[in-house]
Amino acid sequence: MTKSYEEIPLTPIADMPSTMNITGLWRVIRPVVDKKKCKKCTICWKFCPDAAIVLVEGVPEIDFRFCKGCGICSHECPSKCIVMVKEGSD
Amino acid sequence: MTGNYASAYGAKLSRAEVIAAYPITPQTSIVEKLAEFVSTGELNAKFVPVESEHSAMAACIAAETAGARTYTATSSHGLTLMHEVLMWASGARLPIVMTNVSRAMAPPWSVWVDHMDSIAQRDTGWLQFFCQSNQEVLDTIIMAYKICESKGVMLPAMIIEDAFILSHTSEPVDIPDQEMVDSFLPAYAPEFKIEVGKPMGFGSLVKPDQYMEFRYKAMLGMKAAHDRILRVEQEFKQVFGREHGGLLELYRCENAEVVLLTAGSVAATAKDVVDSMRSKGVPVGLARVRAFRPFPHDEIRALGSRVAGLGVLDRSYTFGAAGAMFSEVKASLYNCPKRPVTKNYIAGLGGRDITPKTIERVFEDIQLVTKRGEESEVEWVDVAGLPRWWR
Amino acid sequence: MIEVRFHGRGGQGVVVASEILAEAAFRMGFEVSAFPFFGVERRGAPVTAYARIDDKPIRMKSSIYEPDYVVVLDNSLLRGVDVLEGLKPQGRALINYPDGRKLEGLDQRFRYFVLDATSIAAAHGIGSQTAPIVNTAMMGGFVKMCDIISLDAMLESIRQNAPVKEEENVSAAKEAYERTKEVQP
Numbered sequence: 293m294t295k296s297y298e299e300i301p302l303t304p305i306a307d308m309p310s311t312m313n314i315t316g317l318w319r320v321i322r323p324v325v326d327k328k329k330c331k332k333c334t335i336c337w338k339f340c341p342d343a344a345i346v347l348v349e350g351v352p353e354i355d356f357r358f359c360k361g362c363g364i365c366s367h368e369c370p371s372k373c374i375v376m377v378k379e380g381s382d
Numbered sequence: 383m384t385g386n387y388a389s390a391y392g393a394k395l396s397r398a399e400v401i402a403a404y405p406i407t408p409q410t411s412i413v414e415k416l417a418e419f420v421s422t423g424e425l426n427a428k429f430v431p432v433e434s435e436h437s438a439m440a441a442c443i444a445a446e447t448a449g450a451r452t453y454t455a456t457s458s459h460g461l462t463l464m465h466e467v468l469m470w471a472s473g474a475r476l477p478i479v480m481t482n483v484s485r486a487m488a489p490p491w492s493v494w495v496d497h498m499d500s501i502a503q504r505d506t507g508w509l510q511f512f513c514q515s516n517q518e519v520l521d522t523i524i525m526a527y528k529i530c531e532s533k534g535v536m537l538p539a540m541i542i543e544d545a546f547i548l549s550h551t552s553e554p555v556d557i558p559d560q561e562m563v564d565s566f567l568p569a570y571a572p573e574f575k576i577e578v579g580k581p582m583g584f585g586s587l588v589k590p591d592q593y594m595e596f597r598y599k600a601m602l603g604m605k606a607a608h609d610r611i612l613r614v615e616q617e618f619k620q621v622f623g624r625e626h627g628g629l630l631e632l633y634r635c636e637n638a639e640v641v642l643l644t645a646g647s648v649a650a651t652a653k654d655v656v657d658s659m660r661s662k663g664v665p666v667g668l669a670r671v672r673a674f675r676p677f678p679h680d681e682i683r684a685l686g687s688r689v690a691g692l693g694v695l696d697r698s699y700t701f702g703a704a705g706a707m708f709s710e711v712k713a714s715l716y717n718c719p720k721r722p723v724t725k726n727y728i729a730g731l732g733g734r735d736i737t738p739k740t741i742e743r744v745f746e747d748i749q750l751v752t753k754r755g756e757e758s759e760v761e762w763v764d765v766a767g768l769p770r771w772w773r
Numbered sequence: 774m775i776e777v778r779f780h781g782r783g784g785q786g787v788v789v790a791s792e793i794l795a796e797a798a799f800r801m802g803f804e805v806s807a808f809p810f811f812g813v814e815r816r817g818a819p820v821t822a823y824a825r826i827d828d829k830p831i832r833m834k835s836s837i838y839e840p841d842y843v844v845v846l847d848n849s850l851l852r853g854v855d856v857l858e859g860l861k862p863q864g865r866a867l868i869n870y871p872d873g874r875k876l877e878g879l880d881q882r883f884r885y886f887v888l889d890a891t892s893i894a895a896a897h898g899i900g901s902q903t904a905p906i907v908n909t910a911m912m913g914g915f916v917k918m919c920d921i922i923s924l925d926a927m928l929e930s931i932r933q934n935a936p937v938k939e940e941e942n943v944s945a946a947k948e949a950y951e952r953t954k955e956v957q958p
Contacts, residue, residue, distance in 0.1 A: 297595040297602075299573065300599070302574075304585060304587075304596065305586065307582050309581060
């Protein structure tokens with residue numbers, strides 16, 4: 293619903309933080325981490341463009357609210373312990 | 383003092399809090415003077431040396447968004463380098479004040495005055511003031527902060543000094559007392575600013591279904607600036623005893639048959655020509671565009687209905703069209719039932735001196751075309767190789 | 774209104790000379806305007822500066838084409854530049870010229886004043902011995918040439934505008950005033 297010009301601020305100002313925009317809904321492929329193979333090199337955490345990887349005791353946990361499934365973590369992992377699978381499969 | 387020092391004093395007296403600038407001839411002495419004020423502590427401001435004019439404006443935008451009163455200065459290619467971020471400053475409704483030392487664009491390379499650089503920014507949503515004296519430069523900077531920071535306006539402003547003719551010319555300037563300026567200009571108090579502890583996003587994406595409403599509001603701000611300029615000048619006059627003519631300064635236009643309309647320092651020389659022609663009984667007048675944005679439509683319509691001939695001298699040119707001021711004057715006059723004969727004179731580009739003799743010839747030409755009722759056209763004045771333009 | 778044109782080279786203080794004159798006149802209650810014209814901003818390049826003095830406020834912003842006075846800080850310009858161009862008939866020129874040498878080939882229409890500002894500036898230690906700064910001495914000479922400006926106003930203006938060695942600059946100007954002479958063309 294378009295707001296009247298009188299109801300909007302002078303310039304677009306958002307008081308809603310961007311974390312409320314759940315971009316994980318855009319994902320069509322998802323990363324799956326084999327934690328046993330993980331060498332804790334932290335490369336996947338550094339490369340994730342969405343900051344959607346959290347290290348728990350050095351091992352990546354994917355934050356699926358924001359992971360868009362770009363596949364960079366899988367591509368960069370030197371131990372090949374992250375694979376991309378179709379979203380919705382198990 | 384020079385026009386550049388007048389700018390520096392204007393920013394100092396206005397208590398600018400963040401100054402970010404990059405040097406370019408002939409603006410450098412503004413920034414050097416301000417850097418000196420900051421280093422001695424005379425001005426309590428953060429001076430940010432940056433790597434380009436684009437960065438200078440970006441730094442001002444960031445500082446202003448954080449609630450600081452900012453100032454910068456540039457010229458010519460520096461101003462045009464900033465063009466992209468000038469758009470941001472006005473869309474973000476940030477009342478930044480900047481001096482532009484109006485200088486010709488290259489190639490051909492030039493350091494001297496013309497208005498192409500300033501005129502090329504007329505679509506950016508900035509207020510534009512053309513000054514004719516160093517006193518006006520200093521006073522207008524102080525007034526601009528008051529005009530722009532008012533809630534109904536909230537748009538940035540550029541104060542335009544002619545390169546070398548004002549920037550490097552020394553003339554007597556009265557420096558107002560800091561206490562008087564403080565009483566006239568309160569601290570900057572924006573409704574929204576970046577604050578730690580109150581996270582907000584500025585300049586977000588807006589889809590087509592809401593964008594136009596934001597632009598409409600910006601238009602209202604520019605429209606409000608018209609009355610605000612007049613009101614602030616009256617307040618300035620009460621405190622400091624000086625004024626500079628509102629949006630359109632009229633000089634001896636009462637009972638004038640023909641009037642020359644122009645902007646910048648050439649208007650000051652033209653006033654001497656008006657006096658000399660009037661002393662010989664020739665009824666001429668001068669109209670000086672002081673505020674080019676917002677454009678003084680009403681004032682021009684009122685003037686146009688009272689004179690038979692109106693010449694417009696542009697110190698710039700819009701290729702493929704005509705002088706910018708001429709086009710806008712004609713647009714203002716189009717719907718008027720009683721319209722003068724108009725003609726455009728392109729003069730003074732690249733610092734070409736506009737002498738009193740040339741101005742006198744322009745007045746004579748306006749009189750001649752008015753008498754003949756000739757169609758308006760564009761005349762390039764004193765171009766070598768063209769047949770003699772004056773009759 | 775009187776109009777003055779100054780000729781010199783970049784680095785000699787030509788622009789400051791015009792401002793010193795303007796301030797001296799301003800102190801006396803005149804309305805003033807002073808401005809430079811430089812092509813290339815570098816040491817050695819010819820620089821021209823101008824000043825206007827009037828008893829009414831000066832609005833005129835176009836350049837000066839027919840000066841009443843000309844000041845030449847560097848006589849090497851006499852060969853390359855027409856320093857007297859536009860000078861009004863019976864207009865006066867002040868030229869920095871070494872003592873003991875005669876100025877040749879002067880145009881009869883004008884009046885000439887000569888001053889060895891280079892030696893005076895060097896003797897007072899202004900600038901270096903190889904490149905003394907002559908502008909303040911020349912302005913002392915200007916007072917001799919022009920009836921309108923008082924020596925006191927000029928000396929005070931010099932004192933305010935000299936970045937260093939204020940009193941040396943003032944003494945140089947005073948000596949220059951004494952030693953400036955009119956010569957016949």
